[in-house]
Amino acid sequence: MIAKRIKNREEARLLTAHGTLYRALDRMREMGLLESRWEAATSAAAEHRPRRRLYKVTGAGVEVLATARARPSMPAILRRKPASP
Amino acid sequence: MTVDAGSLATKVVRSWVFLYTAGLPADARLERRAEIDCDLWEHFSDADREGDAPGHAVREALGRSVRGVPADLFWRLEQRGVRQRVPSVLGATKQGRIVNASVAHKGFIGVALVFAALSVTLVLSNALAADDAWVIGEYGRSVAVLIGIGPAVTILGGLLASFRAPIVGGIAVSVGAVALAVLLSWTIVVPVLTLVLVSLCLVPARQRPRTITS
Numbered sequence: 001m002i003a004k005r006i007k008n009r010e011e012a013r014l015l016t017a018h019g020t021l022y023r024a025l026d027r028m029r030e031m032g033l034l035e036s037r038w039e040a041a042t043s044a045a046a047e048h049r050p051r052r053r054l055y056k057v058t059g060a061g062v063e064v065l066a067t068a069r070a071r072p073s074m075p076a077i078l079r080r081k082p083a084s085p
Numbered sequence: 086m087t088v089d090a091g092s093l094a095t096k097v098v099r100s101w102v103f104l105y106t107a108g109l110p111a112d113a114r115l116e117r118r119a120e121i122d123c124d125l126w127e128h129f130s131d132a133d134r135e136g137d138a139p140g141h142a143v144r145e146a147l148g149r150s151v152r153g154v155p156a157d158l159f160w161r162l163e164q165r166g167v168r169q170r171v172p173s174v175l176g177a178t179k180q181g182r183i184v185n186a187s188v189a190h191k192g193f194i195g196v197a198l199v200f201a202a203l204s205v206t207l208v209l210s211n212a213l214a215a216d217d218a219w220v221i222g223e224y225g226r227s228v229a230v231l232i233g234i235g236p237a238v239t240i241l242g243g244l245l246a247s248f249r250a251p252i253v254g255g256i257a258v259s260v261g262a263v264a265l266a267v268l269l270s271w272t273i274v275v276p277v278l279t280l281v282l283v284s285l286c287l288v289p290a291r292q293r294p295r296t297i298t299s
Contacts, residue, residue: 018098019153022120023160038119049130050123053116 025055033061094143095125098150105161113164162252197258197282201240236264259283 015021028034035056044051057065102121106114125146132142239261247254259282266279 017149017151017153017156018102018121018124019150019156019158019160021153022117023156023163026160050126051119052123052127053120 028061029055031060032058033064034058090140090143091129091146094146095129098125098146101150101154101157105157109161109164117160159252162255197240197244197262199278201237201244236261236268239264 015024025034025036029036035058036053039052039054041051098121099118102118106117108114109117128146128149129142132145240258243254243257243259243261245254246257262279262282266276270276
């Protein structure tokens with residue numbers, strides 16, 4: 001789902017590569033910007049699909065993102081607010 | 086046909102993931118495989134739902150996997166020196182500081198130290214020996230000593246760097262070791278040690294987390 005969202009942004013397509021995407025998510029998690037948990041096996045089994053890893057932006061992550069958006073040297077993709085889901 | 090190509094692409098991607106996660110600790114290995122499995126499932130489900138052109142989803146899935154290969158390899162190397170964020174005993178109780186734990190690879194350090202010491206000894210003993218084999222003059226001899234010692238310094242520098250930056254350190258040690266193996270290929274021992282050293286850089290190690298409190 002994350003990859004699908006990113007794919008729709010032309011300037012961020014390269015980030016959808018498996019290795020790049022999951023390495024970046026790992027790093028952000030290690031830095032405390034994201035939290036993650038695996039969804040319950042029963043929910044996935046009920047829909048006959050693999051379990052999803054669910055990510056949540058932490059307070060620190062929100063702060064870092066706000067700082068990055070405010071910085072004029074940041075790439076346009078980071079300055080732009082995401083469209084509402 | 087699309088379904089067949091899709092399942093083939095899934096098999097190819099999963100084989101690659103299986104390969105580069107092989108030998109890693111169970112949690113890292115299984116989590117990465119599960120992430121990619123889920124990603125592939127979502128990818129092909131979305132393509133079906135949105136009625137993507139036949140083959141497009143397959144090309145996209147393979148492309149995403151191929152473009153991510155360098156990052157996969159770096160990630161694999163990072164797992165050798167897993168950087169954990171753990172609270173130090175002192176930090177947790179007194180200063181509340183979270184420090185970056187660095188890891189030390191005992192075998193890697195031991196072999197690298199032996200290797201560097203042996204290499205420096207070999208280079209110096211050759212360079213300083215007063216025999217007629219040195220036909221390049223004093224200046225040439227100085228240059229040769231520097232060329233010989235350079236890799237040894239690279240190994241030791243990489244070794245020190247590996248405490249903080251395992252990947253950079255491992256690469257520096259490998260580069261220095263290979264350079265010395267070429268220079269001292271006649272010794273046989275050095276090339277063999279080089280193979281051991283470079284293998285230790287690549288093979289996942291049993292590491293002991295070390296907490297830095299400063």
